[in-house]
Amino acid sequence: MVLSMGIKVGITDTTFARVDMASVAVKKLNEMTSKVQIIRYTVPGMKDLPVACKKLIEEQGCEIVLALGMPGGKDKDKVCAHEASQGLMMAQLMTNKHIIEVFVHEDEAKDGKELDWLAKRRAVEHAENIYYMLFDQKYLEKQAGMGLREGFEDVGPAKR
Amino acid sequence: MVLSMGIKVGITDTTFARVDMASVAVKKLNEMTSKVQIIRYTVPGMKDLPVACKKLIEEQGCEIVLALGMPGGKDKDKVCAHEASQGLMMAQLMTNKHIIEVFVHEDEAKDGKELDWLAKRRAVEHAENIYYMLFDQKYLEKQAGMGLREGFEDVGPAKR
Amino acid sequence: MVLSMGIKVGITDTTFARVDMASVAVKKLNEMTSKVQIIRYTVPGMKDLPVACKKLIEEQGCEIVLALGMPGGKDKDKVCAHEASQGLMMAQLMTNKHIIEVFVHEDEAKDGKELDWLAKRRAVEHAENIYYMLFDQKYLEKQAGMGLREGFEDVGPAKR
Amino acid sequence: MVLSMGIKVGITDTTFARVDMASVAVKKLNEMTSKVQIIRYTVPGMKDLPVACKKLIEEQGCEIVLALGMPGGKDKDKVCAHEASQGLMMAQLMTNKHIIEVFVHEDEAKDGKELDWLAKRRAVEHAENIYYMLFDQKYLEKQAGMGLREGFEDVGPAKR
Amino acid sequence: MVLSMGIKVGITDTTFARVDMASVAVKKLNEMTSKVQIIRYTVPGMKDLPVACKKLIEEQGCEIVLALGMPGGKDKDKVCAHEASQGLMMAQLMTNKHIIEVFVHEDEAKDGKELDWLAKRRAVEHAENIYYMLFDQKYLEKQAGMGLREGFEDVGPAKR
Numbered sequence: 040m041v042l043s044m045g046i047k048v049g050i051t052d053t054t055f056a057r058v059d060m061a062s063v064a065v066k067k068l069n070e071m072t073s074k075v076q077i078i079r080y081t082v083p084g085m086k087d088l089p090v091a092c093k094k095l096i097e098e099q100g101c102e103i104v105l106a107l108g109m110p111g112g113k114d115k116d117k118v119c120a121h122e123a124s125q126g127l128m129m130a131q132l133m134t135n136k137h138i139i140e141v142f143v144h145e146d147e148a149k150d151g152k153e154l155d156w157l158a159k160r161r162a163v164e165h166a167e168n169i170y171y172m173l174f175d176q177k178y179l180e181k182q183a184g185m186g187l188r189e190g191f192e193d194v195g196p197a198k199r
Numbered sequence: 200m201v202l203s204m205g206i207k208v209g210i211t212d213t214t215f216a217r218v219d220m221a222s223v224a225v226k227k228l229n230e231m232t233s234k235v236q237i238i239r240y241t242v243p244g245m246k247d248l249p250v251a252c253k254k255l256i257e258e259q260g261c262e263i264v265l266a267l268g269m270p271g272g273k274d275k276d277k278v279c280a281h282e283a284s285q286g287l288m289m290a291q292l293m294t295n296k297h298i299i300e301v302f303v304h305e306d307e308a309k310d311g312k313e314l315d316w317l318a319k320r321r322a323v324e325h326a327e328n329i330y331y332m333l334f335d336q337k338y339l340e341k342q343a344g345m346g347l348r349e350g351f352e353d354v355g356p357a358k359r
Numbered sequence: 360m361v362l363s364m365g366i367k368v369g370i371t372d373t374t375f376a377r378v379d380m381a382s383v384a385v386k387k388l389n390e391m392t393s394k395v396q397i398i399r400y401t402v403p404g405m406k407d408l409p410v411a412c413k414k415l416i417e418e419q420g421c422e423i424v425l426a427l428g429m430p431g432g433k434d435k436d437k438v439c440a441h442e443a444s445q446g447l448m449m450a451q452l453m454t455n456k457h458i459i460e461v462f463v464h465e466d467e468a469k470d471g472k473e474l475d476w477l478a479k480r481r482a483v484e485h486a487e488n489i490y491y492m493l494f495d496q497k498y499l500e501k502q503a504g505m506g507l508r509e510g511f512e513d514v515g516p517a518k519r
Numbered sequence: 520m521v522l523s524m525g526i527k528v529g530i531t532d533t534t535f536a537r538v539d540m541a542s543v544a545v546k547k548l549n550e551m552t553s554k555v556q557i558i559r560y561t562v563p564g565m566k567d568l569p570v571a572c573k574k575l576i577e578e579q580g581c582e583i584v585l586a587l588g589m590p591g592g593k594d595k596d597k598v599c600a601h602e603a604s605q606g607l608m609m610a611q612l613m614t615n616k617h618i619i620e621v622f623v624h625e626d627e628a629k630d631g632k633e634l635d636w637l638a639k640r641r642a643v644e645h646a647e648n649i650y651y652m653l654f655d656q657k658y659l660e661k662q663a664g665m666g667l668r669e670g671f672e673d674v675g676p677a678k679r
Numbered sequence: 680m681v682l683s684m685g686i687k688v689g690i691t692d693t694t695f696a697r698v699d700m701a702s703v704a705v706k707k708l709n710e711m712t713s714k715v716q717i718i719r720y721t722v723p724g725m726k727d728l729p730v731a732c733k734k735l736i737e738e739q740g741c742e743i744v745l746a747l748g749m750p751g752g753k754d755k756d757k758v759c760a761h762e763a764s765q766g767l768m769m770a771q772l773m774t775n776k777h778i779i780e781v782f783v784h785e786d787e788a789k790d791g792k793e794l795d796w797l798a799k800r801r802a803v804e805h806a807e808n809i810y811y812m813l814f815d816q817k818y819l820e821k822q823a824g825m826g827l828r829e830g831f832e833d834v835g836p837a838k839r
Contacts, residue, residue, distance in 0.1 A: 052503050052504065053503065053504075054499055054502040054503055054504075054505055054507040055506070055507060055508070056503070056504045056506070057504060057505075057506035057514065057515070057516050057517040058504050058516065058517050058518070059503055059504030059505075059516075060504060061503055061504070079500065080496075081496070081499040081500040081502070081503045082457075082492070082499065083459070083485070083488045083492075083499070083507070083509070086444070086447075086448065086460060087457060087459070089448060089451065089452060090451035090452055090455065090456070090457055090458075091457075093452055093455060094455055097455060098455070109504075115464065117278075118437075118441055118444075119444075121278055121282070122441070122444045122445055122448055123448075124246070124278075124279075124282045125282055125285065125445065125448065126448040126449075126451075126452065127246075128246065128249060128282055128283075128285065128286040128289075129286075129289065129448075129449065129452055130452055131249065131250035131286075132249060132250055132253055132286065132289055132290055132293060133452060135250065135253060135254055135257060135258070136250070137242075137247060137250055137251075138250075139243070139247070140246060144275065148517075151516075151517040151518050151519075152517070152518055154517040154518075155516075155517045155518035158517070165243070168243045172242070172243075176240075176241070179214055179241040179242065179243070180239065180241040182214040182241070183212050183213065183214055183216070183219055183221055183241045184212065184213075184214075184216045184217060184218050184219030184220060184221070185214055185217075185219075186215070186216070186217035187214040187215060187243070188215070189243070194217065195217070196217050196218065196219075196311075196315075197217040197218050197308075197311040197312070197314040197315045197318070198218070198311050198312055198314075198315035199311075277598075281598055281602070284566070284598075284599075284602045285602055285605065287566075288566065288569060288602055288603075288605065288606040288609075289606075289609070291569065291570035291606075292569060292570055292573055292606060292609055292610055292613060295570065295573060295574055295577060295578070296570070297562075297567060297570055297571075298570075299563070299567070300566060304595065325563070328563045332562070332563075336560075336561070339534055339561040339562065339563070340559065340561040342534040342561070343532050343533065343534055343536070343539055343541055343561045344532065344533075344534075344536045344537060344538050344539030344540060344541070344589075345534055345537075345539075346535070346536070346537035347534040347535060347563070348535070349563070354537065355537070356537050356538065356539075356631075356635075357537040357538050357628075357631040357632070357634040357635045357638070358538070358631050358632055358634075358635035359631075372823045372824065373823065373824075374819055374822040374823055374824075374825055374827040375826070375827060375828070376823070376824045376826070377824065377825075377826035377834060377835070377836050377837040378824050378836065378837050378838070379823055379824030379825075379836075380824060381823055381824070399820065400816075401816070401819040401820040401822070401823045402777070402812070402819065403779070403805070403808045403812075403819070403827070403829070406764070406767075406768065406780060407777060407779070409768060409771065409772060410771035410772055410775065410776070410777055410778075411777075413772055413775060414775055417775060418775070429824075435784065438757075438761055438764075439764075442761070442764045442765055442768055443768075445765065445768065446768040446769075446771075446772060449768075449769065449772055450772055453772060468837075471836075471837040471838050471839075472837070472838055474837040474838075475836075475837045475838035478837070597758075601758055601762070604726070604758075604759075604762045605762055605765065607726075608726065608729060608762055608763075608765065608766040608769075609766075609769065611729065611730035611766075612729060612730055612733055612766060612769055612770055612773060615730065615733060615734055615737060615738070616730070617722075617727060617730055617731075618730075619723070619727070620726060624755065645723070648723045652722070652723075656720075656721070659694055659721040659722065659723070660719065660721040662694040662721070663692045663693065663694055663696070663699055663701055663721045664692065664693075664694075664696045664697065664698050664699030664700060664701070664749075665694055665697075665699075666695070666696070666697035667694040667695060667723070668695070669723070674697060675697070676697050676698065676699075676791075676795075677697040677698050677788075677791040677792070677794040677795045677798070678698070678791050678792055678794075678795035679791075
């Protein structure tokens with residue numbers, strides 16, 4: 040008997056983040072489709088994410104990865120986030136696979152409650168993007184230039 | 200029967216952008232030549248563009264790619280644009296193919312209407328560059344050092 | 360007779376740093392497990408760490424590396440730290456191995472005594488992370504999104 | 520009959536620049552030696568230069584390339600120049616060939632006339648460097664640490 | 680007859696620098712050991728150093744390279760130094776060899792005389808590091824965390 044396990048989707052996250060974004064992303068993806076197999080990989084911090092994603096792609100066979108991180112509000116944290124982003128960029132170019140970066144900066148929210156809400160909503164909306172990228176590329180094409188935003192409200196097209 | 204499909208040109212764009220630049224670029228290119236076959240690929244955000252371009256080149260056989268993005272006006276957006284640009288640079292060096300970056304920063308325009316105009320005009324003028332790079336390299340050489348600009352007016356040579 | 364030497368863990372550090380972080384990290388790791396063999400490699404400064412780590416991985420067979428550095432408080436030092444971090448990122452992506460960066464900035468502490476305390480504590484806590492990454496990945500997954508910090512106190516989840 | 524074409528030297532420039540630096544560089548090189556064959560390649564902007572240089576090296580067989588660009592005076596232009604420079608750096612490391620970057624920032628000169636003068640003089644002096652690098656490495660060694668500058672006056676050694 | 684030439688050490692420097700650091704580094708290394716063969720390579724500016732170092736390693740067989748540069752005091756010079764440093768980092772990772780960066784910023788010294796002194800002293804102390812890295816790794820390990828500085832005085836350990 041051969042059991043098809045579906046397309047492998049990686050989800051990486053950190054112990055540094057202050058919201059468990061991975062769980063809501065997993066839940067959303069599983070609600071949208073039964074055609075994916077999710078592999079989760081938790082690392083200490085943001086800068087550990089790029090090689091974690093690359094390992095999920097090259098060693099575990101993931102077709103796409105969601106990278107969840109939460110940079111702090113200090114200048115040092117901004118530099119770390121930049122370095123992590125550059126790493127995620129490079130990991131994509133080295134593997135020819137998409138890694139969807141979902142970073143929620145602590146200073147984007149006014150308090151812990153809003154941060155929790157924002158992080159989960161952004162994670163969910165990027166889980167949706169993973170779905171469209173894998174199964175419904177035409178949907179994204181129809182939304183091209185529409186000013187979509189993940190987390191806060193969409194801003195919409197420049198000219199209405 | 201063999202059907203020649205022409206030189207493949209990739210066009211990548213985003214759902215984040217607030218103007219549909221791809222459509223005007225496609226239209227312009229098709230007006231200038233019937234010798235290209237355009238492949239369009241829409242992704243969520245700017246930082247998804249580099250690997251999208253690389254996939255168009257390596258997996259779809261594109262000879263050149265237009266990368267259309269629209270960074271927001273905040274500091275965070277500037278950093279994202281920088282990371283995306285570095286990725287596009289690296290993608291070119293890894294493939295030995297040109298990727299023409301067309302980024303229109305939201306704060307380049309005074310309002311939504313001007314932003315729409317600017318984005319479309321810049322996309323069109325870079326579609327023209329794609330044409331020259333593929334079919335009329337001599338035209339570009341004649342314009343070397345002439346202070347050309349895409350979008351706003353040309354500034355012209357330093358000394359007249 | 361074949362003698363198993365355990366999984367190789369690299370530890371790189373510098374003569375530039377003002378605290379001997381490596382010794383406490385080695386001690387901690389050896390307390391936690393007898394299943395690792397530690398290889399230490401000291402270089403002059405932070406920017407010598409990335410290739411040192413890569414050599415430990417590729418020439419000495421290390422499975423994971425701890426990179427210990429201590430950037431000074433001046434602007435020039437911040438740029439050096441950024442360059443070193445980018446190098447550590449790239450070294451990971453080129454080898455598919457984790458390199459845990461432990462940088463303690465001189466200006467994080469109010470005086471030499473606190474700097475000594477902070478550096479040692481952060482080194483110890485990252486030595487623990489090395490242990491979990493090698494032998495107890497599930498522990499990290501349980502701590503995902505819990506706002507853990509190495510050195511100073513954990514900040515905890517955004518919403519309690 | 521076999522016609523020796525000499526060592527291939529690439530010259531890349533842009534339609535964005537406001538001075539035709541390539542023509543004076545070509546002229547200077549041809550005055551200094553008949554042992555080189557110059558291949559010119561014009562692209563729209565600075566960020567198109569790195570892959571253009573790499574193509575000249577890998578596809579056209581150039582031994583060394585001169586990359587001529589003219590960043591504007593705005594913050595955005597500075598970031599573009601930085602990205603282009605990083606690309607030129609990477610292109611060199613990927614090919615083991617020198618690419619001499621000749622960037623003239625618009626804000627280095629007080630007006631268009633001085634900009635024209637500066638750009639041409641810097642292009643000429645870097646054309647001379649190309650010559651020394653190819654044919655007279657000893658000349659450069661004799662000038663080591665002498666505080667040479669291309670464009671404006673040499674500043675000379677620190678201690679006289 | 681076979682003549683052993685010793686371990687090859689590369690030294691790269693620039694005509695842009697205002698102090699001849701290479702000569703004092705060569706002298707120091709030759710005083711410390713007769714087991715090295717030094718290959719010197721002078722280029723115009725700092726940004727030409729990375730590929731020069733890589734060529735010394737890959738084409739000349741150098742085991743380690745000293746990269747001597749002197750960034751000016753202006754903002755533009757700082758950006759160039761950053762780009763050169765990133766290139767040196769990448770060159771190391773691509774070759775698995777150490778390149779010891781010795782950059783002396785013009786604004787580190789109060790006048791030309793001090794700049795001359797500082798540059799030479801830093802070059803000499805990094806020549807010593809080259810020696811230890813090649814022949815006495817244990818010496819560096821004993822100095823780990825001791826707050827050593829090249830050029831100005833050592834700062835020493837954080838806690839005494």
